Amino acid sequence: MKLGFIGVGNMAGAIIGGIIKTGLISPEEIIGSDISAVGREHMQNIYGIRVTPDNRKVAERAEIIFLCVKPQYYSTVIAEIKHVISNKQLVITIAPGKTLGWLEQHFGKPVKLVRTMPNTPAMVREGMTAVCPNDCVSKEELDYVVSILKTIGETEVISENLIDAVVAVSGSSPAYVFIMIEAMADAAVAEGMPRAQAYKFAAQAVYGSAKMVLETDRHPGELKDMVCSPAGTTIEAVRVLEKKGFRSALIESMKACAETSRNL
CATH class of the missing domain: 3.40.50.720 (NAD(P)-binding Rossmann-like Domain)
Structure with missing residues (x-):
């Protein structure tokens, strides 16, 4: 065998x-x-x-x-x-x-x-x-x-x-992404979109965004800036995410994940 x-x-x-x-x-x-x-x-x-x-x-x-x-x-x-x-x-x-x-x-x-x-x-x-x-x-x-x-x-x-960092950034991170997709779909449903359609739109947006990072070799911040038009809808959404601590929440959750991995 x-x-x-x-x-x-x-x-x-x-x-x-x-x-x-x-x-x-x-x-x-x-x-x-x-x-x-x-x-x-x-x-x-x-x-x-x-x-x-x-x-x-x-x-x-x-x-x-x-x-x-x-x-x-x-x-x-x-x-x-x-x-x-x-x-x-x-x-x-x-x-x-x-x-x-x-x-x-x-x-x-x-x-x-x-x-x-x-x-x-x-x-x-x-x-x-x-x-x-x-x-x-x-x-x-x-x-x-x-x-x-x-x-x-x-x-x-x-x-x-680096293995504990790997646990945080890729091993456990699908859970973070699934939560984000679910939340994005919930918001779309609140705006009147049927749930199955909302999941498809949210998941494809995440999939396509990840593919852009992997295939364009551009910094994620640069790709983010490409979507954020002056006084537009996206920059307003980004402002709220920053205000609510979106970036910090991810960093802190990953640090907790890596620390738990070290202590198993």
Whole structure:
């Protein structure tokens, strides 16, 4: 088996779906485990991968293992599989707060580790994933991990000291954006727009604005200024956002997010 997933929830499903849709690895070469029989059956029915209730079986059979369980279960799962993990296998984690040092300590032996931080837009192959390896991982192995994660969106290799910033700026930020879209739609509904239409207008505006930042190479402030005509509607809206502390609220929320990540 080329790939194994311990935990087959939403993020595992997003990664498996991206891999299979791009043809990088066939379903027959992927095995997943989960304590939920419903979850295992669901993943098998959708993607045709092999499934098992036994985490050790995944650890024994896969060349690369994704740990896709919640952070609070990492200690238990690592204790369960560490004796069957060899120095030829590669373990990829997606949990905030679990540093490479913490992982190495819990495995208790040299293990090839890659710490990652994806986000939920991976479910529509528009994710942003940060990657940081330990010293046991070769450049060729890291390149292969990046190629896997690029099936679900953009991927950047970073130094581990930036991982908590990544949690705040991309890992958790879809929630901030969803709140903004919902609020924008609520305001449009208050102005008489049907709700389904309001969500479409708000979401497309956010999507298009993000695409402009990525594709024009212009500073976000410059793009903002392009929309703000003198004495116009947009600058009035921006004035109110500044008065209400919109920018500061985002910064403070992200600082709180990063601090929580550090303390997990």
